[in-house]
Amino acid sequence: MCRQFFDEPLSLHTSFRIGGPARLFLVPKSVEQMLCALKLYPGAKLLGKGTNVLAPDEGVDVVISTLGLSNFLFDGDLLISDAGVLLSKLCVESAERGLSGLELLYGIPGTIGGAILMNAGAYGAQIADVVEWVECFDGEQMRILHRSQLEFSYRDSVFKKRNWLVLRACLRLTKSDPEAVRSKMEKIMKKRLETQPLDLPSAGSFFKRPHSNFYVGKAIEQLGLKGFRIGDAQISTKHAGFIVNLGSATAKDVIALAQTVKQLVEKHFNVVLEPEVDIW
Ligand SMILES: Cc1cc2nc3c(=O)[nH]c(=O)nc-3n(C[C@H](O)[C@H](O)[C@H](O)COP(=O)(O)OP(=O)(O)OC[C@H]3O[C@@H](n4cnc5c(N)ncnc54)[C@H](O)[C@@H]3O)c2cc1C
Incomplete structure (x- = not known):
């Protein structure tokens, strides 16, 4: 049960x-x-x-x-994982086996299922780069979809479009030197620690990048909004793309803050921001 x-x-x-x-x-x-x-x-x-x-x-x-779906196994350069396994855990396990492909995604704090749903990415890599097939539930039956059927694009996938549940995924990695993989991961983590407010609760970058050469954090910073807050929801003083919870922020505070930012960005840059965070 x-x-x-x-x-x-x-x-x-x-x-x-x-x-x-x-x-x-x-x-x-x-x-x-x-x-x-x-x-x-x-x-x-x-x-x-x-x-x-x-x-x-x-x-x-x-x-x-999905956290109870927590098994994974390696078969040569293939990694088959249940949806509830943490991506960071899979990065570490892959590194130990000298398997490359996930290093740039190290530090994304979610599950592999969540990462596939939104095609999580960082530093030029995205989970779509390594996904071979996905087992999912479409509301009526289980299906196995090959990578060509996954409709991955920036922060999007067939699972997000159709509200399908990711159950299991197979990733194809590449044999490499364990030390080289580990060292790349350490560099990425250092970068994250230097640039992101990891000491405060957040959901990562709040908004999607509207197009490839528009940097949301920089735009918000240019508007002088770093540190701006509504209740305990604040535009991070470290990275203006993050909304952080200073202690007792409510969802209403976060939404009000995000709406204010969205309106100001639209007014000054003529760009419409959309949340990357899933607002329930
Ligand atoms: C500090 C910080 C840094 C971050 N950095 C990055 C980054 O660099 N790049 C990036 O892309 N994201 C980043 N994120 C956002 C987040 O970690 C990723 O989007 C992650 O992939 C979400 O996984 P999750 O398991 O937490 O999903 P959840 O938050 O639990 O869920 C997100 C959505 O996915 C759905 N979902 C979850 N699991 C499944 C499943 N198995 N099948 C179908 N739907 C599912 C949920 O219903 C929800 O709609 C960051 C977040 C934080 C807090």
């Missing part, structure tokens, strides 16, 4: 540390349990590590966590 919790605060399950209770919070431990939970609660919200979600202050009815 699924582990189940009642009135579970979503602030404990989101990197923003924001969100009211899930009336029912389910943690299936197998694909069978997951499908059973989805059939019982078709309107449930899916949650991986909660690092790209803004959950509402009033909470939601049912949340199904």
Whole structure:
């Protein structure tokens, strides 16, 4: 049976540390349990590590966590992983085996399922570069989709467009020197620590990059908005693309702040920002 919790605060399950209770919070431990939970609660919200979600202050009815789907295995240069495994864990395990391909994504704090849904990327790499196939549930049946069917684009995938659940994925990595892989990962982590406000709760970059040569953080900084806050939601003083929670920010604070920023960016740069964070 699924582990189940009642009135579970979503602030404990989101990197923003924001969100009211899930009336029912389910943690299936197998694909069978997951499908059973989805059939019982078709309107449930899916949650991986909660690092790209803004959950509402009033909470939601049912949340199904993918974190119980936690197995992975290596087969030569292939890595097959359940959706709930943390991407950073897979980076470290790949490095130990001298397998290259995930280094630039090291430090993205979510699950592999969440990363595939939104085609997570950093420093010029994206998860789409290494995905070979994905096993998913389309609401009626399980399917295996080859990489050519995944419709990956900037922060988008077939799973996001159609609201399909990622269950398992196969990544193709490349044999390399373990030390070289590790050293690349260390450099990336150093860069993240230097440039991102990792000491405060956030959901990473709040807005998508509207086109390849528009840097949202720089634009917000040019408007003098670094440090600007509504309630305890603040434009990070370290990286203006991040909204951080100074302690007791509410989802309403974050949304009000994001709307203000969006309006100012549109007025001054004639660019319409869209959230990268999934606002429930
Ligand atoms: C400090 C920080 C730095 C970050 N840096 C980056 C970065 O460099 N690049 C980047 O791309 N992102 C970054 N992010 C955002 C986030 O980590 C990624 O988007 C990550 O891939 C989200 O995974 P998750 O498991 O946390 O997803 P969640 O936040 O749990 O969920 C996000 C969305 O995906 C859905 N979802 C989750 N799992 C599944 C699944 N198995 N099947 C279908 N839908 C699913 C959820 O319903 C929700 O809509 C950062 C976030 C933080 C807090």
